[in-house]
Amino acid sequence: MNIIEIKDLSFSYQDEIQALSNVNLSVKKGEWISILGHNGSGKSTLSKLIIGLLKADSGKILVDGVILNEESVHDIRRKIGIVFQNPDNQFVGVTVEDDIAFGMENLCFQQSEIIEKIKEYSKKVDMSDYLKKEPHALSGGQKQRVAIAGILAMKTDIIIFDEATSMLDPKGRASIMEYIKEIKKAGVTVITITHDMKEAVLSDRIVILKEGRVIACGETNDILNDKETLNSSNLELLLPLKLQYLLDEANISNDKVKDILWQLSLNK
Amino acid sequence: MKNIIIGQFIPGTSFLYKMDPRSKIIALMLLMVSTFILSSVSHILIMLGVVLVILKIGGIPVTRIARGLKPIMILLLFTFTFQIIFIKTGNLVFDTDLTLTYITLPIILLIVIFWYFTKRYTRFKFLYLLITVFGILTLLSLYNPGSIISSSHLEIYQDGLEGAFFIMIRLIIIVTLSTILTLTTKPTDLNLGLEKILKPLGIIRINAEEIAMIISIALRYIPTLLDEANKIMLAQASRGVDFSEGKFKDKIMQIISLLVPMFIISFKRSDDLANAMEARSFVPGKRRTRLHTLSWHNIDTSVIVFCVLVLASVITVRIML
Numbered sequence: 001m002n003i004i005e006i007k008d009l010s011f012s013y014q015d016e017i018q019a020l021s022n023v024n025l026s027v028k029k030g031e032w033i034s035i036l037g038h039n040g041s042g043k044s045t046l047s048k049l050i051i052g053l054l055k056a057d058s059g060k061i062l063v064d065g066v067i068l069n070e071e072s073v074h075d076i077r078r079k080i081g082i083v084f085q086n087p088d089n090q091f092v093g094v095t096v097e098d099d100i101a102f103g104m105e106n107l108c109f110q111q112s113e114i115i116e117k118i119k120e121y122s123k124k125v126d127m128s129d130y131l132k133k134e135p136h137a138l139s140g141g142q143k144q145r146v147a148i149a150g151i152l153a154m155k156t157d158i159i160i161f162d163e164a165t166s167m168l169d170p171k172g173r174a175s176i177m178e179y180i181k182e183i184k185k186a187g188v189t190v191i192t193i194t195h196d197m198k199e200a201v202l203s204d205r206i207v208i209l210k211e212g213r214v215i216a217c218g219e220t221n222d223i224l225n226d227k228e229t230l231n232s233s234n235l236e237l238l239l240p241l242k243l244q245y246l247l248d249e250a251n252i253s254n255d256k257v258k259d260i261l262w263q264l265s266l267n268k
Numbered sequence: 269m270k271n272i273i274i275g276q277f278i279p280g281t282s283f284l285y286k287m288d289p290r291s292k293i294i295a296l297m298l299l300m301v302s303t304f305i306l307s308s309v310s311h312i313l314i315m316l317g318v319v320l321v322i323l324k325i326g327g328i329p330v331t332r333i334a335r336g337l338k339p340i341m342i343l344l345l346f347t348f349t350f351q352i353i354f355i356k357t358g359n360l361v362f363d364t365d366l367t368l369t370y371i372t373l374p375i376i377l378l379i380v381i382f383w384y385f386t387k388r389y390t391r392f393k394f395l396y397l398l399i400t401v402f403g404i405l406t407l408l409s410l411y412n413p414g415s416i417i418s419s420s421h422l423e424i425y426q427d428g429l430e431g432a433f434f435i436m437i438r439l440i441i442i443v444t445l446s447t448i449l450t451l452t453t454k455p456t457d458l459n460l461g462l463e464k465i466l467k468p469l470g471i472i473r474i475n476a477e478e479i480a481m482i483i484s485i486a487l488r489y490i491p492t493l494l495d496e497a498n499k500i501m502l503a504q505a506s507r508g509v510d511f512s513e514g515k516f517k518d519k520i521m522q523i524i525s526l527l528v529p530m531f532i533i534s535f536k537r538s539d540d541l542a543n544a545m546e547a548r549s550f551v552p553g554k555r556r557t558r559l560h561t562l563s564w565h566n567i568d569t570s571v572i573v574f575c576v577l578v579l580a581s582v583i584t585v586r587i588m589l
């Protein structure tokens with residue numbers, strides 16, 4: 001069943017440039033889908049349209065079978081959590097714990113539950129020693145962790161991460177990726193937005209955006225084998241992929257690579 | 269500069285810290301009203317005594333209060349002078365002629381110029397100003413050679429002196445009381461307390477929760493914006509703008525070069541922040557639960573009872589006398 005259906009969606013900001021044109025996309029319940037694209041390709045715009053922060057010029061969006069419009073927008077937002085790109089501008093609370101609590105307060109969680117969840121999720125993102133800290137005393141990556149904890153604690157059916165790990169160190173990023181796998185197992189639908197292919201290969205499906213258009217959409221393996229599309233997407237390719245393409249270009253078969261490697265190891 | 273917003277609070281453990289912000293605000297109101305009702309010097313001195321006892325038990329250093337009084341020094345001085353000069357009832361306690369002559373005028377100008385250029389070298393600027401003013405007055409009253417430019421009469425009456433003293437103490441008490449509140453209550457708690465107290469205003473369609481939300485966002489963003497201003501100033505300074513020197517016109521240009529980027533950043537920020545709040549299901553005016561709630565203890569009741577008693581006795585004294 002599709003939890004998100006996007007049909008013929010187009011959008012432009014005040015200027016004439018089309019930020020999104022005729023986007024069609026469906027997200028299955030419980031899957032992990034990556035939206036890949038270069039800077040300015042419209043990824044953040046798409047996520048803002050999905051939660052109704054921007055209003056589409058044409059086309060429609062269905063979330064859980066409900067059409068997104070002015071009446072349904074509040075109910076739909078209760079089902080979707082989104083971690084935004086800029087950690088500075090999404091810190092609402094005066095302290096870390098206030099910020100993690102903010103979403104839960106809006107969803108009317110009981111006070112005891114809020115306190116419990118703050119403990120649980122601040123631990124998950126490794127911020128439990130900072131609960132009373134104010135945002136200007138935190139680093140960018142720490143603010144990002146707080147934002148992630150605040151969204152996870154809301155326990156929404158769908159979570160969108162808009163380059164939510166861009167400021168995390170490799171260890172922090174790996175632990176968030178582990179955690180995404182975990183919540184996916186629990187049935188949460190995850191959308192990660194990134195221009196880092198290393199992150200995208202972990203997901204079930206990949207959508208590639210380029211200049212506001214979907215240029216590819218499919219199973220992760222199929223997309224990785226689609227050399228033409230990847231090359232035209234302006235994305236930085238993964239090293240193994242690059243190597244494979246170079247070998248293909250030089251017309252070197254896998255058997256020959258094996259031979260060469262064998263000889264190299266003997267000569268040594 | 270950050271201290272304006274967040275540095276006021278000093279951690280502690282006295283009874284003032286155990287109190288609910290609501291009861292602290294109400295107690296403050298009661299004591300302030302009492303202070304305003306009092307009308308004689310001896311009574312207001314008793315009130316000052318009460319406030320000092322609160323400071324003592326509350327474990328608040330008097331030096332912190334003195335720092336809080338600093339900004340209102342000018343106001344204090346102004347009301348003091350005003351009272352002394354313009355109230356002319358009661359016994360005459362002091363009487364002198366002030367005479368300005370062609371010889372004292374340049375001397376006074378010299379003193380003022382000397383004061384103006386040396387005041388930056390002393391730590392006790394206010395005291396220095398007082399001494400200078402007092403010196404000029406002494407000069408005017410005692411030394412008058414040469415032909416006279418103008419002459420006036422300075423009379424100080426008992427009522428004027430008492431009135432000046434009275435008003436000064438009253439102002440000091442009021443500032444001290446509010447400083448006690450801000451020193452012992454975290455901004456977030458103060459905000460929550462205000463929100464709860466203002467809740468009844470909902471009847472006249474003033475939404476206390478929204479006001480509280482605005483204040484808390486301001487609390488959260490002012491330090492960030494100050495940081496930003498600092499960054500911009502550094503960036504400008506590295507391109508040769510000098511923020512400390514320059515003529516008035518240059519100063520204006522410098523301020524504009526700071527304000528324009530500040531405004532643009534703030535608009536972008538507030539737009540993003542509004543998005544982030546809405547995305548987390550915030551709907552203005554809609555019911556939401558709270559992480560922090562307030563709880564009323566016995567200490568709150570006793571303090572309020574005490575303050576009500578103070579107010580009651582002040583009213584009784586006022587009616588009886």
Ligand SMILES: Nc1ncnc2c1ncn2[C@@H]1O[C@H](COP(=O)(O)OP(=O)(O)OP(=O)(O)O)[C@@H](O)[C@H]1O
Pocket residue numbers: 013014015017019037038039040041042043044045046085195
């Ligand atoms: N608030 C805005 N006003 C006008 N134009 C905008 C605004 N936000 C984005 N755009 C434009 O819309 C296009 C898509 O922007 P968007 O932020 O969706 O890109 P993105 O894929 O998220 O990029 P990035 O990887 O840098 O985050 C860009 O051309 C951008 O210049």
Ligand SMILES: [Mg+2]
Pocket residue numbers: 043044045085162
């Ligand atoms: Mg983006």
